Amino acid sequence: MSITVHGFSPSGNCHKVRLLLEQLGRPYTWVEVRSDQGATRTPEFLAINPNAKVPVLVREDGAVLTESNAMLCWLADGTDFLPADPWARAQALSWMFFEQYSHEPCIAVARFICGWTPLDSPRRSELPRLRERAHAALAVMERHLATHDWFTGDRYGIADIALFAYTAPAEEGGVSLADYPAINAWLDRVRATPKFVALPDNDHEVRARIAASA
Amino acid sequence: MSITVHGFSPSGNCHKVRLLLEQLGRPYTWVEVRSDQGATRTPEFLAINPNAKVPVLVREDGAVLTESNAMLCWLADGTDFLPADPWARAQALSWMFFEQYSHEPCIAVARFICGWTPLDSPRRSELPRLRERAHAALAVMERHLATHDWFTGDRYGIADIALFAYTAPAEEGGVSLADYPAINAWLDRVRATPKFVALPDNDHEVRARIAASA
Numbered sequence: 260m261s262i263t264v265h266g267f268s269p270s271g272n273c274h275k276v277r278l279l280l281e282q283l284g285r286p287y288t289w290v291e292v293r294s295d296q297g298a299t300r301t302p303e304f305l306a307i308n309p310n311a312k313v314p315v316l317v318r319e320d321g322a323v324l325t326e327s328n329a330m331l332c333w334l335a336d337g338t339d340f341l342p343a344d345p346w347a348r349a350q351a352l353s354w355m356f357f358e359q360y361s362h363e364p365c366i367a368v369a370r371f372i373c374g375w376t377p378l379d380s381p382r383r384s385e386l387p388r389l390r391e392r393a394h395a396a397l398a399v400m401e402r403h404l405a406t407h408d409w410f411t412g413d414r415y416g417i418a419d420i421a422l423f424a425y426t427a428p429a430e431e432g433g434v435s436l437a438d439y440p441a442i443n444a445w446l447d448r449v450r451a452t453p454k455f456v457a458l459p460d461n462d463h464e465v466r467a468r469i470a471a472s473a
Numbered sequence: 474m475s476i477t478v479h480g481f482s483p484s485g486n487c488h489k490v491r492l493l494l495e496q497l498g499r500p501y502t503w504v505e506v507r508s509d510q511g512a513t514r515t516p517e518f519l520a521i522n523p524n525a526k527v528p529v530l531v532r533e534d535g536a537v538l539t540e541s542n543a544m545l546c547w548l549a550d551g552t553d554f555l556p557a558d559p560w561a562r563a564q565a566l567s568w569m570f571f572e573q574y575s576h577e578p579c580i581a582v583a584r585f586i587c588g589w590t591p592l593d594s595p596r597r598s599e600l601p602r603l604r605e606r607a608h609a610a611l612a613v614m615e616r617h618l619a620t621h622d623w624f625t626g627d628r629y630g631i632a633d634i635a636l637f638a639y640t641a642p643a644e645e646g647g648v649s650l651a652d653y654p655a656i657n658a659w660l661d662r663v664r665a666t667p668k669f670v671a672l673p674d675n676d677h678e679v680r681a682r683i684a685a686s687a
Contacts, residue, residue, distance in 0.1 A: 310575060310613050324563055326570040333563035349538055349547035352566075356540040359574045361524060399524050 262287050265307065266314040267294040268459050269374075271367055271424030272327040273314040278420055279334050282454045295375050328355045331417040340416040347412040354410045354418040357399070358425075365392035367425040369432030373472035374465040383472075386433065393434040397442060400426070404441035408448065415452050423449045428458060431469050476501050479521065480528040481508040482673050483588075485581055485638030486541040487528040492634055493548050496668045509589050542569045545631040554630040561626040568624045568632040571613070572639075579606035581639040583646030587686035588679040597686075600647065607648040611656060614640070618655035622662065629666050637663045642672060645683050 264280070264287055266273030280287045292298045292313050299311045308315045308325050316324040316333075324330055332352075335341035342348050369389040372382050400422065403410065410418035427446055429436055436443060449455065461469070478494070478501055480487030494501045506512045506527050513525045522529045522539050530538040530547075538544055546566075549555035556562050583603040586596050614636065617624065624632035641660055643650055650657060663669065675683070 309616050310571065322560070324560075324567060326567040326574075328570050329563050329567035332566050333559060336559045336563075345547060345550045346536070346538075349543050349550075352546050353538060353540040353543035356542050356570070356573055357524065359570055360540075360578070364574070364578065402523050 261319045263290060263317045264288070264314055265290045265292050265304075265317070267292050267298075269461060269465070270294065270313060271370075271428065271458070272312075272363070274458050275327045275420050275424045276314050276316065276330050276334070278424075278456055279331055279340065279417065281456045282452065283334060283338065283340070284454065285334070328359060328417075328421055331355070331420060335417045339414065340411070340420075342412040342416070344412070351411045351416060351418040355421045357396075358418075358421045361392075361399070362396040362422065363425055365389045365396060366429050366432060366434055369393060369434055370425065370428055371432075373432050374461060374469045376468075378468060378471055386472075390432070390434050393429065393432070397426070397429070397434070397436070397439055401439045401441050404445050408445070415449065419445075419449055424458075431461070433472060475533045477504060477531045478502070478528055479504045479506050479518075479531070481506050481512075483675060483679070484508065484527060485584075485642065485672070486526075486577070488672050489541045489634050489638045490528050490530065490544050490548075492638075492670055493545055493554065493631065495670045496666065497548060497552065497554070498668065499548070542573060542631075542635055545569070545634060549631045553628065554625070554634075556626040556630070558626075565625045565630060565632040569635045571610075572632075572635045575606075575613070576610040576636065577639055579603045579610060580643050580646060580648055583607060583648055584639065584642055585646075587646050588675060588683045590682075592682060592685055600686075604646070604648050607643065607646070611640070611643075611648070611650070611653055615653045615655050618659050622659070629663065633659075633663055638672075645675070647686060 264276050266276065266289060268291060277289065292304065294313050298304060299313055305311060307317065307323055310325060312325065314327055314330065316330045324333060332341065341351060369386055372380065372386060376382050409415050410422055423446065426442065478490050480490065480503060482505060491503065506518065508527050512518060513527055519525060521531070521537055524539060526539065528541055528544065530544045538547060546555065555565060583600055586594065586600060590596050623629050624636055637660065640656065
């Protein structure tokens with residue numbers, strides 16, 4: 260069944276879905292949605308996702324799935340990217356809920372504020388607290404990686420994809436990865452997986468804002 | 474296999490796990506952890522969950538599972554509380570990720586601030602924004618319930634349990650449910666399910682703070 264993903268390419272949440280689709284070798288259509296320009300707030304988009312967020316996955320029959328990590332679970336079901344054993348699967352899900360609750364709301368939001376809000380945005384006052392929480396989340400990951408190679412049981416899978424998405428570009432939000440050797444080694448292992456695709460390069464304007472936020 | 478849950482009874486995240494265990498009729502041991510008094514920050518607790526959060530589920534063999542919604546998935550696996558069909562299961566997971574990303578961080582946090590922080594806490598300045606976001610999440614739920622009875626496919630299940638936990642006591646955080654008829658009808662349907670157990674009553678001190686926060 261052919262599927263369409265509505266996504267904003269620089270978004271880590273959207274990139275998760277693209278990365279898994281590429282690694283599965285599964286055909287898909289990508290519809291670019293400029294969420295940074297209000298494109299998730301139009302009546303047309305809200306009819307697809309009333310929660311006004313990308314990514315959104317739409318099946319050929321029109322059925323809609325929201326929430327990036329739920330998409331990863333659906334796409335990975337029955338593949339090597341998600342363990343079949345219930346306890347191992349629950350551990351992968353645990354990391355994915357950790358990602359959405361304790362990781363993304365600080366690491367991704369710090370990056371968004373640095374790269375996609377004006378340099379005089381009042382939201383920049385949130386950065387110190389977000390970075391502090393980001394380091395707390397990274398410390399939990401570093402501790403896990405001291406005794407494990409992956410977050411998805413014994414092998415690479417969707418919990419790794421979920422956590423990779425915003426850990427890889429963390430420094431764009433002013434969150435240094437210098438003190439996390441195990442995380443850096445894991446990021447390299449993820450980048451070396453077959454058919455890996457990286458986030459696209461940021462455009463000039465975003466790069467300039469990030470440079471000015473350092 | 475016998476299981477132990479470390480939890481703080483007034484916490485909705487902890488109550489989710491208790492509610493499902495009771496409805497499954499599955500035996501368990503409950504260890505009360507006063508997270509409101511710093512009990513998740515002790516070295517003993519951090520050895521079980523370095524992310525310093527309750528609930529934590531521990532199997533008889535010592536294996537640990539964190540994240541309330543991952544526990545629900547594991548406990549419900551193979552039961553009527555989680556659909557077997559992959560697409561329906563993904564939809565339930567989508568609501569559970571929505572709960573942890575868009576619902577709990579505003580509805581639960583508003584309730585926590587009102588009931589469990591001093592009346593002069595600086596955190597109380599967060600309340601207007603949290604309540605605004607809480608209503609945005611409730612509007613998404615109300616819209617779904619206009620055409621569906623449940624959040625877990627065709628029947629009651631773990632996505633309903635996840636969303637019920639903090640929707641039911643929303644008014645303790647100053648988030649009125651008066652304008653959500655479909656949500657109120659759904660809350661009543663959940664309360665009428667077999668072996669339902671409610672959150673325990675708040676103690677006197679918490680009730681007084683909530684009353685003073687109105």
